[in-house]
Amino acid sequence: MRIPVVLVLILLTLPFAQASSESSWNHEFESGYISTKPLIIEDSVYVRISGFWTGEERPIVAAFELQSGNERWRYTSQTSLQHDLTPLLFVEQGSGDCGQWDEFLIVGWADGKITAHSPVNGSVVWEHQTEVDVLGITGRMALEGDRVVVPTRLGLSELCLANGSELLDINTGNIGWRNGVTITDRGYVFGDELGFLHEVNRNGTVSSTYLGEGKIRHAPIDTRHGLFVHLQTSEGSTMYLNGSIIGNVGHSPAIPILHEDRIYAATSDEWISILCHEQTCEINSTLPFHSNGELAVHIADSGVEVWAQSNTPAGGWGVFNQTTLLRMETTSFDTYGTAAPGFGNGAIALGNDAGLLFVTFQSTTESKPSITSDTNPFKTVHYVLILLFFFLTCASFAVQDLKRMAKIGSTFLLLVALAAVPELSIKVAEQTAPDGEVEWNNSWPDEWKGTQIILFEIDGEEQVIGGLEAQDTVYELTVLACEELNITTEIEQQYLGAYLVSFNGMVGDGWEFTIDGKRVPVGMAVAELDDVSIVEWRPV
Amino acid sequence: MSAIGTHGPTVSPAVMLLLNVALFSVAIWLLVKPQYKNETWLWPLLMFVGLAAGGRVALGFIPNVMPVTIMALLVGSKFGAQRGIAFVILVTLLSNAVLGHGWWSLFQILGWGSVAVVASGIRVHDDENRLSMNRLTVASLWSVPIFSIIVSLSIIDSGMTVTGFGIYLINGVLFDVLHVLGNVFFAMWFGHWFDRLLDMNQPQQHLVQEENEHVSTF
Numbered sequence: 001m002r003i004p005v006v007l008v009l010i011l012l013t014l015p016f017a018q019a020s021s022e023s024s025w026n027h028e029f030e031s032g033y034i035s036t037k038p039l040i041i042e043d044s045v046y047v048r049i050s051g052f053w054t055g056e057e058r059p060i061v062a063a064f065e066l067q068s069g070n071e072r073w074r075y076t077s078q079t080s081l082q083h084d085l086t087p088l089l090f091v092e093q094g095s096g097d098c099g100q101w102d103e104f105l106i107v108g109w110a111d112g113k114i115t116a117h118s119p120v121n122g123s124v125v126w127e128h129q130t131e132v133d134v135l136g137i138t139g140r141m142a143l144e145g146d147r148v149v150v151p152t153r154l155g156l157s158e159l160c161l162a163n164g165s166e167l168l169d170i171n172t173g174n175i176g177w178r179n180g181v182t183i184t185d186r187g188y189v190f191g192d193e194l195g196f197l198h199e200v201n202r203n204g205t206v207s208s209t210y211l212g213e214g215k216i217r218h219a220p221i222d223t224r225h226g227l228f229v230h231l232q233t234s235e236g237s238t239m240y241l242n243g244s245i246i247g248n249v250g251h252s253p254a255i256p257i258l259h260e261d262r263i264y265a266a267t268s269d270e271w272i273s274i275l276c277h278e279q280t281c282e283i284n285s286t287l288p289f290h291s292n293g294e295l296a297v298h299i300a301d302s303g304v305e306v307w308a309q310s311n312t313p314a315g316g317w318g319v320f321n322q323t324t325l326l327r328m329e330t331t332s333f334d335t336y337g338t339a340a341p342g343f344g345n346g347a348i349a350l351g352n353d354a355g356l357l358f359v360t361f362q363s364t365t366e367s368k369p370s371i372t373s374d375t376n377p378f379k380t381v382h383y384v385l386i387l388l389f390f391f392l393t394c395a396s397f398a399v400q401d402l403k404r405m406a407k408i409g410s411t412f413l414l415l416v417a418l419a420a421v422p423e424l425s426i427k428v429a430e431q432t433a434p435d436g437e438v439e440w441n442n443s444w445p446d447e448w449k450g451t452q453i454i455l456f457e458i459d460g461e462e463q464v465i466g467g468l469e470a471q472d473t474v475y476e477l478t479v480l481a482c483e484e485l486n487i488t489t490e491i492e493q494q495y496l497g498a499y500l501v502s503f504n505g506m507v508g509d510g511w512e513f514t515i516d517g518k519r520v521p522v523g524m525a526v527a528e529l530d531d532v533s534i535v536e537w538r539p540v
Numbered sequence: 541m542s543a544i545g546t547h548g549p550t551v552s553p554a555v556m557l558l559l560n561v562a563l564f565s566v567a568i569w570l571l572v573k574p575q576y577k578n579e580t581w582l583w584p585l586l587m588f589v590g591l592a593a594g595g596r597v598a599l600g601f602i603p604n605v606m607p608v609t610i611m612a613l614l615v616g617s618k619f620g621a622q623r624g625i626a627f628v629i630l631v632t633l634l635s636n637a638v639l640g641h642g643w644w645s646l647f648q649i650l651g652w653g654s655v656a657v658v659a660s661g662i663r664v665h666d667d668e669n670r671l672s673m674n675r676l677t678v679a680s681l682w683s684v685p686i687f688s689i690i691v692s693l694s695i696i697d698s699g700m701t702v703t704g705f706g707i708y709l710i711n712g713v714l715f716d717v718l719h720v721l722g723n724v725f726f727a728m729w730f731g732h733w734f735d736r737l738l739d740m741n742q743p744q745q746h747l748v749q750e751e752n753e754h755v756s757t758f
Contacts, residue, residue: 407728414721418602421714428711 024360025069026333031057031490034337034351036087037294038359039105040066040344044119046105047349047357050084054488054505059084061107063122066347069359073122075107075115082110085138085178087294089148090119091161096146099162101125106148112136114150114157116164126164130157133175139190140180140219140255151181151190151219156200158188170206172198180219180255182227191216195231211240218255221263223276230256230265234469237267239274239283246274247283251469252292254308254338259297262322264306266291268472271308273323285323293338309337313473313498313525315352317341331358335498336475336525386415426522454481454535458503463487470531474513474524477535498525503537510540556641563629563649570626581619584738588615589627591737593634600639604715605722608635609655609687611734613679614671616656617663618738624656625649647694651687658686671735673727680723688716 032051039046048061058081062074077084086108093103104125105117112132116125130136130152139151147167150157153175158168174192181190187201197209197220214231221228226242230253237253239246250269257264263274263281268290275284291308298305306320307329315334319326337352350358389412396405441464444453448466454477455464463485471477475491475498482489482503490501500511513524514536520527529535571582588611595607608631616624632649636642662682664675692709726734 410721410724410728414605414718414725417718417721418605421603421718425711425714428714 024358026356026358027064027069027071029060029062029355029357032059032355033083033353034339034355034357035083035085035293035353036351037296037340038342038349038351038357039088039090040342040347040349041090041119042345043067044072045342045347045349045357045359046088046090046119047351048084048088048107049355052083052483052488053081054490059109061088061105061117061122063119064357064359066345066359075117075122075124077109077111077113077115079113080109080111080136082135083138084108084110086110087140089141089143091116091143091148094146094161096161098146098160098165098167101162106141108137108139108141108150110136110138112153114148114159114164128157128159128164128166130169131155131171135175135177138178139176140178142181142183142188142219144183149181149183149188151176151179155198156181156188156190168200168204170198170200170204172196172206172208177215178217178255182219182222184222184227189220189222189227191218191220191229193217197227197229209243211243212238214238217253221256221258223258223263223281225276225280228256228258228263228274228281236269239265239272241281246281247272249286254291255294257295257297257306259304259306264295264297264308264320266295266308268292268311271306271318271320271325273306273320287320287325289318289325291318291338294340296340296343298341298343307341309339309341309352311336311338313475313523317350331360333358382415382419386412386419389415450532452477452529452531452533452535454478455537456481456485456487456503457536457538458487458506471529473529474515474527474535477529477533478513478524478537498523500524500537506539508539511537512540513537559646560633560641563645564633567626567629567633570622570629573622581623581738584740585615585619585623585627586630588734588737589630589634592627592631596631596635597638602722604719605725607726607730607734608652609683609719610676610680610723610726610731612652612656613659613664613676613683614731614734614738616659617665618669618735621657621660624660625653628652628656644691644694647691651690654686654690655683659683665735671732673731676727676731677724680727681720683723684716684719688712688719 029049032049034047035050036048043066045064045066046061049059051059053059058076058078060074060076063072064070065072089106091101091104091106093101095101103119105119107115107117109115112130113127114130114137115127117123118125130150131154133153136153137150141151142149146161148159148161150159155170155172157166159166172192174194174196176190176192179190179192181188187199189197189199191197193215195211195214195216197211197216199207211229211231212233214233216229217232218230223241229240231238231240232253236249236251238248249272250267252268254266261276263276265272265274266289269288270286271289271291272283273285274281289308290310290312292311293309296307298307303321305326308318308320310316310318313335315337316328316330319329331350333352333354333356335352335354339351342349347359347361389408393405393409393412396408444464444466451467452470453464453466455462465481465484468477468480468484471480478500479489488504492499492501501507503511512519513527515527515529516534592608592611599606612624612628615627629649632645632652636645659679662679664672664679666672689709692712695708696705
């Protein structure tokens with residue numbers, strides 16, 4: 001019996017090594033997030049890393065062999081220090097009025113630079129500097145003929161593909177962020193952080209329309225019924241079609257995408273399918289889901305699939321058809337994420353906030369990716385073993401074999417305890433956590449009352465902010481507040497979740513947080529917040 | 541040493557090296573210190589050290605389930621407190637080389653060492669030096685609070701109150717239950733096998749002799 005027990009123990013450890021046996025590869029970048037879609041072009045995968053960079057670390061763009069995962073080249077920007085959220089853009093070779101060009105990869109940077117790279121070795125073919133106001137380029141670029149249209153921090157630039165020379169420069173005076181540009185029959189359209197929609201005619205004239213108080217953080221979608229915009233507001237978000245409201249939905253909208261007669265959108269609260277029929281576009285289906293980044297449409301054998309990354313600690317990708325959730329796709333590395341998956345040549349390339357690129361090859365057809373199923377195999381094996389040892393214990397008891405019953409029964413009890421203790425221990429910790437002493441500070445502005453407030457004690461000094469858009473977890477509130485307070489953070493994505501390493505480069509003996517004065521027995525990524533909470537970060 | 545954190549003082553690499561060398565020296569001294577003329581323990585004990593450290597590292601992903609406690613009980617009971625302490629020092633140094641050294645290593649050695657010392661008095665072997673499964677099962681239970689309380693002392697710092705320490709202990713009770721169940725599991729499945737390993741160098745006739753030489757001179 002001892003040998004079977006040893007085999008069972010080995011079996012229990014197998015799920016930890018499962019990823020290596022699949023037809024896939026992965027690459028974990030030393031730091032940073034993958035916030036934009038990896039591109040699969042022919043036999044290469046191109047990906048970029050975003051982050052807030054301090055010290056020696058800098059953002060990179062890298063190319064990998066699709067089949068093997070071997071790195072072909074990497075280009076590091078020494079000057080871009082803020083989050084780089086412009087999707088990579090691959091350009092086929094061609095020619096136009098302003099010259100000829102070979103195929104290359106165009107990269108827009110948060111320091112306002114645009115670089116064109118050889119896909120073979122990453123060398124810079126040409127580069128161009130656009131205007132900067134704290135940030136530079138963060139939105140989606142677009143191609144038109146022999147030129148690339150780039151949404152800049154304050155407007156828009158049009159560059160010649162052959163040599164990067166500037167053909168048009170528009171300055172609206174308003175700043176934009178993730179302000180992707182769309183090409184329409186009349187010209188170019190993009191939004192800004194003040195809720196204005198700007199239409200640029202090809203002759204350079206600009207007309208601006210105020211939609212409402214909010215932020216336009218995606219490339220407007222050109223439908224047959226007019227422009228669709230998903231405006232981010234302080235109360236949530238509002239969807240506009242041709243200037244009219246068609247729906248109010250959740251917070252932090254994702255970047256909507258158009259396919260055939262439907263627009264797909266998402267927020268922190270729901271996934272949305274909007275049907276554009278003969279008369280208008282209207283919400284056709286909503287499902288509870290949490291996605292805040294890019295969406296992707298994939299044409300599988302079974303039909304249209306819309307992939308949305310779940311921006312939650314558990315991560316994973318929701319795969320929807322036109323109206324409903326088909327399945328969740330998960331990997332062994334899931335965590336927060338906002339990047340759309342890249343598809344091509346029978347492969348899927350997935351990236352997440354842990355800076356992990358995961359490439360897997362679809363089985364025989366395009367319909368089924370060979371990534372892991374939704375079920376945690378470790379838990380499944382565990383529960384099967386509990387059942388098995390329960391029956392074996394009963395059987396031993398039935399035949400009055402007490403010696404065997406002691407052995408098998410002890411295994412059964414251990415397996416049950418292993419299943420129950422982690423959950424129970426959290427509840428015990430919650431019950432025994434001492435009441436905190438945190439309370440409202442009269443020096444704080446009244447507008448912060450009834451909101452989430454977060455306080456940092458760094459190097460003996462307190463920095464505090466409140467009145468921010470309500471966040472679900474300590475992780476999300478911390479990231480948001482640090483952006484507002486200009487506090488640099490180093491956060492590592494570890495096996496147990498996000499781990500805060502340092503504030504402003506200060507590591508010390510570690511950092512701990514409290515919510516309303518209480519320590520919580522879970523990590524910041526899963527520590528949930530009420531709409532009215534006071535979070536404190538202090539050195540250990 | 542520098543700041544006090546949740547895991548006790550932060551120890552500099554140099555101090556940690558000195559500490560490890562000192563602990564290792566103590567273990568060697570305890571091993572070579574004469575203890576009657578019974579020389580049958582050395583290789584089984586060293587093999588046991590490897591097995592315990594390997595088992596602890598391999599099961600590191602399961603909280604508080606490890607074979608070390610049961611093995612410390614067996615070594616303490618069979619070879620006495622002196623060899624028992626040498627055993628736990630070597631196992632802790634070896635396994636923590638993989639799992640991580642720190643202030644807590646000292647307390648783990650004290651915890652498991654105390655278990656071995658108590659087991660040398662409240663033995664899990666009968667008068668004929670045969671392993672008693674009943675005693676081993678009971679020892680699986682009493683060994684846990686001894687180890688757990690001593691290891692928990694490592695978190696005490698100047699800012700910790702009695703209430704705070706009590707809450708810390710209460711939060712650990714469920715994991716102590718896991719420790720007990722893990723001990724019982726190892727006792728039931730591997731107890732006799734471990735015991736035979738410790739006896740492997742005994743001359744055949746000694747295996748059936750009553751042995752009194754386990755009494756510690758420590």
